[in-house]
Amino acid sequence: EVQLVESGGGLVQPGGSLRLSCAASGFTFSSSDMHWVRQATGKGLEWVSGIGTDGDRYYSDSVKGRFTISREDAKNSLYLQMNSLRAGDTAVYYCARAHDYYCMDVWGKGTTVTVSS
Amino acid sequence: EIVLTQSPGTLSLSPGERATLSCRASQSLSSSYLAWYQQIPGQAPRLLIYGASSRATGIPDRFSGSGSGTDFTLTISRLEPEDFAVYYCQQYGSSPLFTFGPGTKVDIK
Numbered sequence: 001e002v003q004l005v006e007s008g009g010g011l012v013q014p015g016g017s018l019r020l021s022c023a024a025s026g027f028t029f030s031s032s033d034m035h036w037v038r039q040a041t042g043k044g045l046e047w048v049s050g051i052g053t054d055g056d057r058y059y060s061d062s063v064k065g066r067f068t069i070s071r072e073d074a075k076n077s078l079y080l081q082m083n084s085l086r087a088g089d090t091a092v093y094y095c096a097r098a099h100d101y102y103c104m105d106v107w108g109k110g111t112t113v114t115v116s117s
Numbered sequence: 118e119i120v121l122t123q124s125p126g127t128l129s130l131s132p133g134e135r136a137t138l139s140c141r142a143s144q145s146l147s148s149s150y151l152a153w154y155q156q157i158p159g160q161a162p163r164l165l166i167y168g169a170s171s172r173a174t175g176i177p178d179r180f181s182g183s184g185s186g187t188d189f190t191l192t193i194s195r196l197e198p199e200d201f202a203v204y205y206c207q208q209y210g211s212s213p214l215f216t217f218g219p220g221t222k223v224d225i226k
Binding site for chain 2: 035037044045046047050058060061094099101102103104105107108109110
């Protein structure tokens, strides 16, 4: 079964850091571009960051310079290091696999990040 | 940056009815770059349509996508109870890599 499982969410104070992980199974992780998408409560979807199979990294303007995406193909894992967190970063963070046609076809259930004092 | 607008914001329909959802882009985009997702409250998004009109794996044929340029449509031919959800369109660009529309909620009339 193709599956993505996120972990690492939690409550953190403004200015703090958190590292999210995404464990992939059921497909060839090393051959897939991967992304993080977030959703604040009651709001829409916002693409956060992506990483290609070649290691190229992409970020939204809202997280550039604060978040770092990485992958470890030997462990079938995707990561998101989040620094200098703000209240506006509070959201459910989804890990997603890129589809060949410029979209995302497999999603995890998400992990919740709350930034609050 | 291409901005996506979805209409209506909410669509109130009964099971068995036809739903027509609109997604408009602020600039023309390739049909290859337009996708639709369904999100049921409390769940992750599910890919429905890619390349504007191709159904994703396992998606029933009551879902169809069409359109080109700046105007795209998702049609649900006959609403089933499990189809009441929020629908998002998404486009692939350069910066940011992906943007989503604000969503259309399809609820039970």
